Each structure stands twice: as structure tokens, then as C-alpha cells.
Amino acid sequence: MADKNSPIVVTFPVGPLQCNCTIIGDPVSKKALVIDPGGDAQLILSKLTELALKVVAIxxxxxxxDHILAAGEIKKATGAPIHLHKEDMFLWDGVAQQCVMFGVPQISLPKPDGYLTDEHDLGCCEGVAIHTPGHTPGSTSFWFEPAKTLIAGDTLFRGGIGRTDFPGGDYNQIVKSIRQRLYALDDDVAVVTGHGPGTTIGVEKHSNMFVRA
Ligand SMILES: [Zn+2]
Ligand SMILES: [Zn+2]
Structure with missing residues (x-):
């Protein structure tokens, strides 16, 4: 059971492809991370106000x-720095082409304030970055031990794995990332996926058609 000092974890779909955005916050210090602000900036900001949390990083x-669309607006409203893995900078810098591909109005994104690396301390809720390339070269999962929660982005889904047919995708790499890094976590770890329902590490290890343990 979660005790009263366990992190606050709130996940909700945002934006054109209903990407799961997560706010994870420390109930004592009130520090929080916004993970994957893929749209609906006002909704994300109102949740932060409701939860009385202060964003320390995006x-x-x-x-x-669909995972970065509102990053600029959240930064503008909160002043929090933006972080992502350096190997996805070709996608960040290619935001104009992505807007055309997704059929959404052009946006401009600020430069990131820093890059995430493997084993990176996220500075909140004891979060740690796990570099899990394959869906994209810079794909990174976020592991929060006190919350027993993994944020897997588009790497691992309930009964599925991320597509690897986009630029920079690599099937062998995603399988290796899931097997060696994510399946190393305990079976009872809750997985927040990039889209749709969540799962657990145990369920995927034993029943995922694409990558079994
Ligand atoms: Zn996605
Ligand atoms: Zn994706």
C-alpha cells in the first residue's frame, strides 16, 4: 500500500494522439516533474495548480x-527547464517537419536546457532515467522506485512494443532495451505506457507477444 509519503502520480491523455502525460510529485517538498507534455498545456497547468505542485523539470x-507539443508552453508558464536525451535532438530540431506530418499548426520549441543520460538522477521523487533506445535513438524510460512506477513512453505497451519503422527506429535495439533494462525490474512494477492502458512488468514478461522474458 502506498503510504502518505509516496509520490503523487497522475497520468492523463493529452494532445492529438492522446499521449499519456504524467505528473509525479513529492507530497512533502511539493516538487514535481512533468513527463511528456504532448498537448493541452492548460489542462496540465490546471492539474499542477490543483495538486499544489511546483515543476522542477519537464x-x-x-x-x-505527440510527446513534446506543449513543452514550450509549460516552460513559459512555469520556468522549469526542459530535458531530453541528446540522441533525439534530430526530432526536436525537426519539429517543423513533424508538425506537417502530424497535420497540426506549426509551433516553435525552445532549446532544451539539458540532456538526459542513462542513470541520470531526475532530481525528484528519486527518479532515474534508463536509456532504452529502439523506438527512437534517444528513447528513455523513467524509473521511480518509491512509487514502484516505470514511465515507459512508446517503448513498452500493454501487449505490445513501440513501432520501429520511423526514422531512427531499430527493432533489435528495442527488444534488447526491454529485455535487458525494463524486464530487470520487479514483476509488480506498474508501467505507464505512452498511449492507452498501463500494465505491469510481470504481465508483459509473461504474456507480451513481442518480447517475453
Ligand atoms: Zn507516442
Ligand atoms: Zn513515439
Missing amino acids: IHTHAHL
């Missing part, structure tokens, strides 16, 4: 447009 599992 972090991204990868730089596909």
Missing part, C-alpha cells in the same frame, strides 16, 4: 511531436 521519454 522531461521527455522521446521527441516525437
